Amino acid sequence: MATRHHHQVPAPQQQRGGGGGGGMKQQKAAEGNNRRALGDIGNLVHANPRPAEGKPPPQISRPVTRSFGAQLLRTTQTGVDPSAAAAKLTAETCETGCCRRREGCRKACETEGCCREAEAETVIEISPDTGKKKGSTHSKKKVHTLTSVLTARSKAACGISEKPTExxxxxxxxxxxxxxxxxDYVEDIYKFYKISENCRRPGDYMDSQTEINTKMRAILADWLIEVHERFELMPETLYLAFYIIDRYLSVxxxxxxxxxxxxxxxxxxxxxxxxxxxxxxxxxxxxxxxxYSRDQILAKEKGILDKLEWNLTVPTPYVFLVRFLKAAISDQELEHMVFFFAELGLMQYSxxxxxxxxxxxxAVxxxxxxxxxxxxxxxxxxxxTGFSEQQLMDCAKLLVGFHSSATESKLKVVYKKYSSPEFCSVALHRPASRLLEESKGEEETPSST
Known part of the structure; x- marks a missing residue:
């Protein structure tokens, strides 16, 4: 096998003593004296660079723009040396002052003295034309067409005014x-209530019931209103309870x-x-x-919820009562009177x-x-409310009739409740004679005929 020769490189000898350090300092000083100063480090070359002795002049390097390239092309076609033409164009650029935008070229121009003072520009102010042409403004005559005349006459004949209603x-x-x-969206909520109130409404179920009648329902309603008052429950609870009863009896x-x-x-x-x-x-x-026992109540609870399909989110009369009372700008007396009529309506199957x-x-x-x-x-x-006064007449007459007969009825829980000073004794008011007279007149008319 061939043997590999290892050449040992001798390590440089370190100079000892103070003499060696002084020699290095003198060498660095000599190098510093021979170092040339930095010239212009701009990205543009001087227009007239100084060539070194015995060396050819350096090439001009300048960004070739579209106009600069076109000028070089013209000089080439005329037979002029491209290097000389480039140097001349660079000098002309400096003379026009365009190179002043760059810092390096500005220094070069100031050094060579090729920059000139820019001539003062004369600003010419042009006064606006304030004169107006005669006859430029003219009014357009209003033309009355046959259609507009006939429409206006029809509205006048029908008593229709174009004034916007308040x-x-x-x-x-x-x-x-x-x-x-x-x-912000309470109006949309009540629009939805108006649409959904007709879904899952209780129907006329008394004909399908074999053992109960309207009197039994009235007795149950009278007792439940008393239970509601004794437990001091919310009014929403009472109206929802009656919805559950009527809905369950319907199915x-x-x-x-x-x-x-x-x-x-x-x-x-x-x-x-x-x-x-x-x-x-x-x-x-x-x-x-x-x-009833606990098991009976819990079993009936499950049976009712199954029949109602667990749907209890429905608009009851109480939901609308709150909104309509706000629209009526009611006081305390009017509010108690409205709820008095509403609870009288809960007791009656009609x-x-x-x-x-x-x-x-x-009720309002x-x-x-x-x-x-x-x-x-x-x-x-x-x-x-969405109802006119004429649309409410039938139901309102029934409610006023319940008020007039409340004093003679055996079921007086609602009447006693709203006869107390706590509810402004609204039940003690005389029934609305106007509605009573109209209802009596309607009852007498069929019998007389």
């Missing part, structure tokens, strides 16, 4: 800063002995849905005098056939008639 009172203007009032046949069980269970379901602190099952067992918004609007109208509020109905109420 907008209805904005009942939500005071609640714009209240986030809980949702004033299921109930025996007479189970009617109170249906009422107790409906109140329990409504409490769980609306109340913060709902009464317990034992509370309803005690309030019903232990007529009100079940009316939609919740109709019942609420009729009947209350205003009873308290002699003028006007009885206005544009704001008609706009927010």
């Amino acid at each position: 907008p209805a009172h904005d009942i939500d203007a005071a609640d714009l800063g209240d986030q809980l009032a949702v004033a 299921e046949t109930v025996l007479r002995r189970e009617l109170q069980l249906v009422g107790v269970t409906a109140m329990l379901i409504a409490c769980k849905y609306e109340e913060i602190w709902a009464p317990e099952v034992n509370d309803f067992i005690c309030i019903s005098d232990r007529a 009100i079940v056939s009316y939609c919740p918004s109709m019942v609420a609007a009729s 109208y009947a209350a205003r008639c009873t308290l002699n509020r003028n006007p009885l109905w206005n544009e704001t109420l008609e706009r927010h």
